[in-house]
Amino acid sequence: MAGLIPLSNQVSAGEIKITGALVHHVFFWLNEPENKEHLKQLLDGLNQLIKVETIKMSHIGLPASTEERDVVDHSYSVSYIAFFDSKEDQDIYQTHPIHLKFVEENSNLWNKVVVYDSTDI
Amino acid sequence: MAGLIPLSNQVSAGEIKITGALVHHVFFWLNEPENKEHLKQLLDGLNQLIKVETIKMSHIGLPASTEERDVVDHSYSVSYIAFFDSKEDQDIYQTHPIHLKFVEENSNLWNKVVVYDSTDI
Numbered sequence: 520m521a522g523l524i525p526l527s528n529q530v531s532a533g534e535i536k537i538t539g540a541l542v543h544h545v546f547f548w549l550n551e552p553e554n555k556e557h558l559k560q561l562l563d564g565l566n567q568l569i570k571v572e573t574i575k576m577s578h579i580g581l582p583a584s585t586e587e588r589d590v591v592d593h594s595y596s597v598s599y600i601a602f603f604d605s606k607e608d609q610d611i612y613q614t615h616p617i618h619l620k621f622v623e624e625n626s627n628l629w630n631k632v633v634v635y636d637s638t639d640i
Numbered sequence: 641m642a643g644l645i646p647l648s649n650q651v652s653a654g655e656i657k658i659t660g661a662l663v664h665h666v667f668f669w670l671n672e673p674e675n676k677e678h679l680k681q682l683l684d685g686l687n688q689l690i691k692v693e694t695i696k697m698s699h700i701g702l703p704a705s706t707e708e709r710d711v712v713d714h715s716y717s718v719s720y721i722a723f724f725d726s727k728e729d730q731d732i733y734q735t736h737p738i739h740l741k742f743v744e745e746n747s748n749l750w751n752k753v754v755v756y757d758s759t760d761i
Binding site: 535537540541543544546566569575576577578579581582583584585586588590591592593595598600606609610613632633634635636637638639 | 656657658661662663664665667687690696697698699700701702703704705706707709711712713714716719721727730731734753754755756757758759760
């Protein structure tokens with residue numbers, strides 16, 4: 520099944536704790552943060568990237584207008600999260616043709632990327 | 641419903657893109673990264689924290705043993721993600737008694753916290 524899952528439809532109430540996942544969270548800082556075409560290109564590229572079949576779940580976002588606090592980093596341009604079932608599935612993704620194409624076509628847009636990989640496995 | 645959701649059971653195959661969410665991702669750096677009791681205390685605290693009712697989905701993890709690359713930050717101790725339906729639900733969480741208790745009881749454990757809030761709303 521492919522599709523958009525509104526969070527509020529996916530989980531009706533209460534506490535849902537995801538387990539058995541490798542979470543790959545990437546933050547991009549655009550060279551030209553105010554350039555709407557660059558932002559659109561990156562978002563379009565990410566929407567292609569999430570078609571890699573080992574990605575079980577994903578989220579693509581922009582900085583939220585939450586409270587300005589010292590510990591909160593709102594400076595990035597785009598947030599991208601991919602959930603995998605395992606480290607092995609993330610390894611497949613890293614060298615997947617769709618991923619390589621994404622990097623080749625879009626890496627000129629950003630000057631900084633930070634990646635956090637975390638797991639409960 | 642409260643419970644643990646193995647990622648592989650939650651989504652059977654293909655592309656699931658979460659929408660309508662505010663994603664609150666927090667990274668903790670412990671004062672004593674090798675202290676297993678401190679790590680356990682923080683993980684236990686987070687497992688209480690995710691009971692805040694406005695949290696729709698969560699993930700608690702440790703750095704994954706993914707490839708060492710310049711862009712990948714494996715230096716943190718604990719990763720914690722909470723998914724909310726809205727900025728308003730995240731605001732409720734910030735001042736929720738369970739959250740205030742978590743900070744009061746555990747903030748002595750860490751020397752650095754970085755928070756990223758992102759949204760597709």
